[in-house]
Amino acid sequence: MIFRKALELELIKKDPTEFAYVKKNKKTVEQLEEEEVPKYLEKEELALLLETAKASGLEHDYLVFLILAYTGIRVGELVALKWKDVDFKNHTISITKTYYNPNNNTFEYQLVTPKTRKSRRKIIVDEEIIHKLKEHKKVQEQIIERIGDTYHNNDFIFAKMERQYGYPIVIKTVQNRMARLLKMANLNLELTPHSLRHTHTSLLAEAGVALEQIMDRLGHTDDKTTKIVYLHVTQEMKKEASQKFSELMRSLR
Numbered sequence: 001m002i003f004r005k006a007l008e009l010e011l012i013k014k015d016p017t018e019f020a021y022v023k024k025n026k027k028t029v030e031q032l033e034e035e036e037v038p039k040y041l042e043k044e045e046l047a048l049l050l051e052t053a054k055a056s057g058l059e060h061d062y063l064v065f066l067i068l069a070y071t072g073i074r075v076g077e078l079v080a081l082k083w084k085d086v087d088f089k090n091h092t093i094s095i096t097k098t099y100y101n102p103n104n105n106t107f108e109y110q111l112v113t114p115k116t117r118k119s120r121r122k123i124i125v126d127e128e129i130i131h132k133l134k135e136h137k138k139v140q141e142q143i144i145e146r147i148g149d150t151y152h153n154n155d156f157i158f159a160k161m162e163r164q165y166g167y168p169i170v171i172k173t174v175q176n177r178m179a180r181l182l183k184m185a186n187l188n189l190e191l192t193p194h195s196l197r198h199t200h201t202s203l204l205a206e207a208g209v210a211l212e213q214i215m216d217r218l219g220h221t222d223d224k225t226t227k228i229v230y231l232h233v234t235q236e237m238k239k240e241a242s243q244k245f246s247e248l249m250r251s252l253r
Contacts, residue, residue: 037232038225039191040198052185060158060169061177063132068193071123072200072218074098075171075193080111082155083137091130094122095219104172106164119219133157198229205233
């Protein structure tokens with residue numbers, strides 16, 4: 001970066017790092033197996049979390065955690081979502097930006113480019129999500145009609161509907177809401193909204209989706225954590241397959 005800037009300022013005539021290549025040491029399967037597996041929810045635990053959000057969640061809770069779990073998007077990507085990003089006809093959500101607000105100040109947010117080039121993506125979503133989004137949009141439109149110009153209407157899906165109307169919810173709110181639901185459901189309190197990204201990975205792996213497809217859906221080019229989760233889940237599936245084969249052969253004796 002320094003040499004490129006120097007080139008731009010015409011301090012040098014040639015960038016000496018132009019053809020430089022930094023080798024990345026790829027880890028072996030054994031090394032990946034030894035690494036700690038990130039925390040995530042089993043499918044029964046995820047169902048319990050969503051049931052708790054549906055029955056006892058606060059504003060936005062069920063839809064927020066449903067989308068995080070069913071898409072694997074980052075919390076910043078979720079908070080930055082606008083209605084124009086949703087294609088109701090083709091059941092897709094476009095990820096084109098992320099939310100940045102280190103001080104958790106409702107009024108001082110920024111929308112910035114996604115984490116990497118690969119993070120810009122279009123995700124196909126379930127019919128249930130589309131249905132819930134339509135319901136949410138109707139409620140939001142009623143509030144906008146009721147309060148008029150008081151609503152900060154910048155097209156955000158997850159906009160505040162009590163005080164500071166229309167401003168996007170802050171990431172800290174999502175974190176606090178998840179902690180509340182985990183406690184109510186008696187689930188692991190160490191889990192975070194990002195754990196739902198790992199949960200999405202694990203359930204796709206369990207469903208037999210290839211690692212390349214999972215990484216494409218998550219917006220990754222190469223991610224160690226995703227690989228560890230995938231390897232862990234698929235290894236367990238292989239053990240189960242081996243046990244079933246042995247049981248089948250024993251039943252023939």
